[in-house]
Amino acid sequence: MMKRYKFFSFTFLLIFMMSFPVFGQIQRDFLIDVEKQNVIINHLSGERAKDYVMRITRFNRIRGGGEGSDYNACVDYVEKELRKFMLDEVVVEKFRSDGFAEYLTWKSPVGWRVRSAKLYMVEPVKRLICDYSRVAVSLMPYSNKGNDEAEVIFVGEGKTERDYFGKDVKGKIVFATGGNGALVHREAVIKRGALGVIVGPSNRRDRYQYPDLVEMNRLSPTGEERNKAKWGFALSYRQTQWLKSFFDKNIKVRAKAIVDAELFDGNMPVISAVIRGKKNPEQEIIIMAHLDHYKPGANDNASGSAGLIEIARTLMYLIKNGFIDRPNRTLRFLWLPEMHGTMAYLNKHKDIGKRALAGINIDMIGEDYGKCISFFSVTHQPFSSPSFIGDVVKHFVEVISNIDLFEQRGKKYLMNYRFTGYSGGSDHVMFSDPTIGVPSIMIGHPDVFHHTSYDTPDKVDPTEMKRSVAVVTLSALAIANADNCSAYDIANLVSY
Ligand SMILES: [Zn+2]
Structure with a gap:
């Protein structure tokens, strides 16, 4: 009898252990329910994101486009993709771009x-x-x-x-x-x-x-x-x-x-897509990527733009199919003409600092470490824009780096990451400015091929794409759902 009992206990223990998710060394919920975390990681795809990269690189996406420009053709493509996902809102706002129009002291490029x-x-x-x-x-x-x-x-x-x-x-x-x-x-x-x-x-x-x-x-x-x-x-x-x-x-x-x-006389289109929050829809978390740049511009920044599509697509799929709940706060995705178009957008939406709790800028997220002589990098928000966003992102970078997360056709490098203090170079600068008031960090990679003809899709690693979109998605969701309990977790992260 005792023997049988022991056998059953052992079997039960084995089944119980096997029922735990394959991913994850984190054993308790921290900021996000571990089971949900694994469902999200499991559904996000670096392979699919790379496929979007390849499509975007077909366009010569020079900001200050306008009718008949490749930039606007790319905007049409991304908008069409987004409409397939049944997001709560997909809007394209166009801003005059003729070399004369000025937005918050930034002159628009000529179309x-x-x-x-x-x-x-x-x-x-x-x-x-x-x-x-x-x-x-x-x-x-x-x-x-x-x-x-x-x-x-x-x-x-x-x-x-x-x-x-x-x-x-x-x-x-x-x-x-x-x-x-x-x-x-x-x-x-x-x-x-x-x-x-x-x-x-x-x-x-x-x-x-x-x-x-x-x-x-x-x-x-x-x-x-x-x-x-x-x-x-x-x-x-x-x-x-x-x-x-x-x-x-x-x-x-x-x-x-x-x-x-x-x-x-051209225009700069900004694409804004929304997953509306169920409890506090008036509060937002912004995830942004600049869609513009030369062709091919695979890592800079077809990768960030594609990653944003992949995140929006996956989250909406998981919500619609009951895998996860709609977040409490609104997630806003922005595809921007870097700097100049961002200033035009912020000039129109001056209340964004009141609505948005934090921003994550993804700029160059798919680098193959070996080919691009690169590593995963998080650039923190400036001291003039204090926030917990950098600490939350840092936490999820560490979570993802502890998971053996590789894509089938991706590289098998271990995750190599660094956190750096504030520096400029992309749209997190504009959002973080205290006069705008959205503390924002940047996720990116240094890259020897940056702004050259060699920034081609073969330098984009599906494994790194998956890691990047996973860090962004988990960080954004954690803040979108943060409640009194998470306040304790976040305080822990910040004080650490
Ligand atoms: Zn860039």
Whole structure:
């Protein structure tokens, strides 16, 4: 009898242990019900998020778009996806973007659309050097239309008065090395009447090993400069060395540029989607990502934009199918044209600081550690914007890092993460500003391919995507559902 009892107890214990979720070393509920936590982690997909990344990278998403621009086409795509999920609200708000309109002291970019662009060497050899349809960043964003053939003048780095001394560049094409196409364009074209610029890469040492990488250079003309603005092409290091070799031998170079593009009165669309809270819908948690950037811009920031789609999709699925309850507070998802569009949005929604408890900005969340020489990074909110948000996110980073969480086609690296103090660079800056009043942190990764033609989808790791969206989702939900008991947990985190 005793033996049988023991056998049954053992069997019962085994079944009981097996009924525990596979995930998780955290044994008690902390901020979030452990069972719900595992359901959420289980349903979020880094593979699916990467699929959204690949779709978004098809668009050249330069902010200050407008009708006919690739940016607005991408907004249409994301909006269409979101409408499939039956979210409580999906709204697209458009803000004037013509180089003149100003939002909270930030000037809007000029609207830009492009159909094609090619750069040829005509003399001493005939060769197609750049083609927008092959490598989008080889055409500098905000290039104006042009059909120009002229002699090419080499001006060194082309950034200072001295570089142009004794050189007449009016009516000529200017070639410079050393990056910063916007500055070269301003000096050569706007100030000195050149027809256009060809610019080699900056001298970043960590990029010496990628001779075919092309850096992104925005021309960014103001409204006043709009009519004077011409075109710009960006070269790789190898192309730059080849072109410079003719000047080293004193051989005359002629080039021809055909650019079918225009600067116009555009607009910046902001997509806002909502999962409404059931108890305190007037209180919000903001999750944001900038949708804009050059093509492909896989990690920066198709990854954040795609992650946001994946989070909204998964949460709505879990709510609709009864896996989790609707959160107590509202979750607002924002796809923003970084900085400029964010200022336009905040200028319109000045009450956001009263409604929103905290913000999470996801910018570059899918980096393959090995390929991108990278790690998972949390940038805290500034001291001028005190909040528990950084501590809550830090807690969930540690939870996720303790779980063997790998995607089928993802990398099997262990999670490598760091927490850093406040620094700028993206939209958490605007939200955290005390005059706006939404304490916001940023989740991202450093990346050697940032703002280059090499920021391609193969650098996006589904495992890291899954970890990132899991940290964001759990943190946002924990705050959205925080009650008196969680106040004790949060106080513990903050004081630790
Ligand atoms: Zn970014």
